[in-house]
Amino acid sequence: MVDTIYVEDEIIGTKKAQEIISKFRHAKVTSIKRFGEVFNPSNQNFRIQKTNPALILAKKQKGFVLDAPKGFGIGDQDNYYFSHMYNCLYDCSYCFLQGMYNSANYLVFVNFHDYQNEIVKTIKRHKEKKVTFFTGYDCDSLAMEPITNFINDFIPFFSRYKKALFEIRTKSINNTVFRKHDPLANCIVAYSLMPEALAQILDKKAPSVSARIKNMKYLANKGWRIGLRFDPLIYCNNWKDQYAELFANIFKEIKEENIHSVSFGSLRFPKSFFNKLLQYYPNSEELSFLRSNDKGIISYDQSIENEMNEYCRLELMKYSDARKFFYCG
Amino acid sequence: MIEKNFEGVSVRWVIALKGEAEEIIKNYAMERVETTPFPVYKNKDLDMWLILSGIGQLNAVAATSYLYVKSDASYNTIWINFGIVGSRNFKVGDLIQIDKITSSDFQDNYYPSPSAFKNNNIERCNLISVNKPEKLFESDGAYDMEGYGFFSFAKKIAPYELVSVLKIISDAPGTDLSKIDRHRVEILVSKKIQFIEKVLENLLDLQKIIFLQLRDPKYFDEICLQKKFTFSQKVTLRKYLTQWQARFPLRNPLEEIGQRMTASQILKKFSDNLLR
Numbered sequence: 376m377v378d379t380i381y382v383e384d385e386i387i388g389t390k391k392a393q394e395i396i397s398k399f400r401h402a403k404v405t406s407i408k409r410f411g412e413v414f415n416p417s418n419q420n421f422r423i424q425k426t427n428p429a430l431i432l433a434k435k436q437k438g439f440v441l442d443a444p445k446g447f448g449i450g451d452q453d454n455y456y457f458s459h460m461y462n463c464l465y466d467c468s469y470c471f472l473q474g475m476y477n478s479a480n481y482l483v484f485v486n487f488h489d490y491q492n493e494i495v496k497t498i499k500r501h502k503e504k505k506v507t508f509f510t511g512y513d514c515d516s517l518a519m520e521p522i523t524n525f526i527n528d529f530i531p532f533f534s535r536y537k538k539a540l541f542e543i544r545t546k547s548i549n550n551t552v553f554r555k556h557d558p559l560a561n562c563i564v565a566y567s568l569m570p571e572a573l574a575q576i577l578d579k580k581a582p583s584v585s586a587r588i589k590n591m592k593y594l595a596n597k598g599w600r601i602g603l604r605f606d607p608l609i610y611c612n613n614w615k616d617q618y619a620e621l622f623a624n625i626f627k628e629i630k631e632e633n634i635h636s637v638s639f640g641s642l643r644f645p646k647s648f649f650n651k652l653l654q655y656y657p658n659s660e661e662l663s664f665l666r667s668n669d670k671g672i673i674s675y676d677q678s679i680e681n682e683m684n685e686y687c688r689l690e691l692m693k694y695s696d697a698r699k700f701f702y703c704g
Numbered sequence: 705m706i707e708k709n710f711e712g713v714s715v716r717w718v719i720a721l722k723g724e725a726e727e728i729i730k731n732y733a734m735e736r737v738e739t740t741p742f743p744v745y746k747n748k749d750l751d752m753w754l755i756l757s758g759i760g761q762l763n764a765v766a767a768t769s770y771l772y773v774k775s776d777a778s779y780n781t782i783w784i785n786f787g788i789v790g791s792r793n794f795k796v797g798d799l800i801q802i803d804k805i806t807s808s809d810f811q812d813n814y815y816p817s818p819s820a821f822k823n824n825n826i827e828r829c830n831l832i833s834v835n836k837p838e839k840l841f842e843s844d845g846a847y848d849m850e851g852y853g854f855f856s857f858a859k860k861i862a863p864y865e866l867v868s869v870l871k872i873i874s875d876a877p878g879t880d881l882s883k884i885d886r887h888r889v890e891i892l893v894s895k896k897i898q899f900i901e902k903v904l905e906n907l908l909d910l911q912k913i914i915f916l917q918l919r920d921p922k923y924f925d926e927i928c929l930q931k932k933f934t935f936s937q938k939v940t941l942r943k944y945l946t947q948w949q950a951r952f953p954l955r956n957p958l959e960e961i962g963q964r965m966t967a968s969q970i971l972k973k974f975s976d977n978l979l980r
């Protein structure tokens with residue numbers, strides 16, 4: 376899979392770096408001073424790199440825990456995210472990472488302890504208040520679990536901080552790590568979902584939606600709490616039928632009581648990201664409905680957005696308590 | 705073989721000496737088109753050029769920039785630095801593809817993209833660019849006198865993935881440098897020419913991907929000829945035509961344009977049609 380590994384000199388001797396390197400016996404390992412030498416140069420082509428991404432192992436120096444974007448939450452007032460990895464094993468056409476980074480190489484920060492120290496400080500700062508920490512914002516952490524063991528390290532960590540909610544956002548059906556640990560009440564395994572026909576076109580390299588539903592069912596039966604994330608909602612010709620069918624399929628398999636939260640929000644990008652996406656996917660019908668608004672954001676027409684949010688909300692209310700719904704936008 | 709009818713092909717070779725370049729010139733049927741300040745060669749059908757830079761970093765930078773201007777190289781051009789190198793950890797005659805470039809004079813290192821190495825089974829190696837011929841070979845890797853200078857400039861004018869450094873080992877510790885004559889170098893290169901072709905083919909595949917990304921959508925040129933669009937209107941037009949093609953592949957957007965419509969009316973018309 377990976378035939379090139381770049382490793383920062385500073386962390387090449389660490390246990391985590393060695394553990395990861397040992398999983399790629401045939402990869403060529405090249406030492407680097409700082410990850411930016413490989414990751415940041417301009418003039419790199421994301422799509423070409425995606426055909427053969429390298430792995431970069433680095434040490435995160437600062438910015439371990441960041442404020443979640445406004446409107447990104449599932450109930451708590453204070454929301455944070457942290458990224459131990461940039462870029463993803465999957466290749467969704469609408470993925471904002473391809474507009475955000477110059478490089479498609481997998482960048483993994485191996486100093487997990489520094490993240491944990493910062494998370495503890497953040498929790499302490501909030502005293503008795505509940506806080507949520509999101510992961511899987513700049514990558515799909517679960518998909519890369521066989522390489523990083525990230526979730527395996529963070530489940531025991533969060534088990535010590537019950538006031539903190541830990542959301543793992545994913546499309547992966549890898550459930551090994553959840554079999555190894557007892558279900559954690561403050562951990563949400565949140566699945567990104569869209570109608571199967573759309574996912575087949577857009578969620579490239581990701582497991583099918585039916586496989587995701589099957590895995591959610593398995594995890595729910597084991598006692599893990601499940602999040603449903605319909606974000607982004609995708610507009611297309613028969614979107615109403617497609618979403619209605621998707622919701623029905625999910626709730627046929629999963630009991631409502633196992634659902635922690637449901638969130639939805641429609642597709643939107645900063646303008647500069649979108650121009651790159653159009654270059655990458657000129658034939659994408661799904662991207663052809665998007666427009667730029669006066670705030671420099673590319674989104675569907677407001678009337679489409681409103682219609683989709685309202686329809687999905689009402690449709691989901693057939694199956695679930697609306698107090699569990701959150702709108703991200 | 706290079707697809708002659710593929711319009712995106714654009715290749716530039718930067719090579720220090722004639723002996724190193726001879727087989728490439730022959731293989732790709734290039735002819736000399738200029739003698740000074742640098743000898744320059746060109747294939748008459750393809751957009752493929754080669755320059756003899758002479759030895760050293762400064763010459764490499766000067767020749768690369770000269771060829772860039774002289775040949776009017778587009779952004780989507782493949783740039784290859786080829787030549788002979790010394791190394792203590794390879795055999796004479798080995799072909800290597802460079803994956804890390806350091807310099808005895810500069811702090812920054814460069815890392816040619818692994819996409820360029822995919823599926824070619826050519827050994828990979830780091831390159832140390834020095835200022836005088838290396839005899840001691842104190843570190844593993846290959847030693848040359850041009851690669852760093854070449855890469856430092858080429859990476860600014862082309863996509864990273866299309867800039868490659870390819871070398872053949874000509875000497876190892878203890879080699880009598882006076883015995884590496886032009887004839888011997890030509891033999892070393894001729895034995896590896898099919899692998900060099902393979903590297904170029906891989907780069908051409910990558911170039912094709914970028915070409916398709918950068919290409920203007922269908923009808924863009926025709927519409928711009930018909931009406932006067934400002935720069936930002938052209939950006940919007942490019943976007944709408946791309947979306948149009950995806951949504952209405954069978955509808956010709958030219959037919960939507962009335963004789964008297966202004967540029968902004970045309971954009972509005974496209975926008976309204978694309979809304980739902």
Ligand code: SF4
Binds near residue numbers: 463467472512515581
């Ligand atoms: S799973 Fe998420 S992070 Fe990964 S490619 Fe898809 S949208 Fe991007």
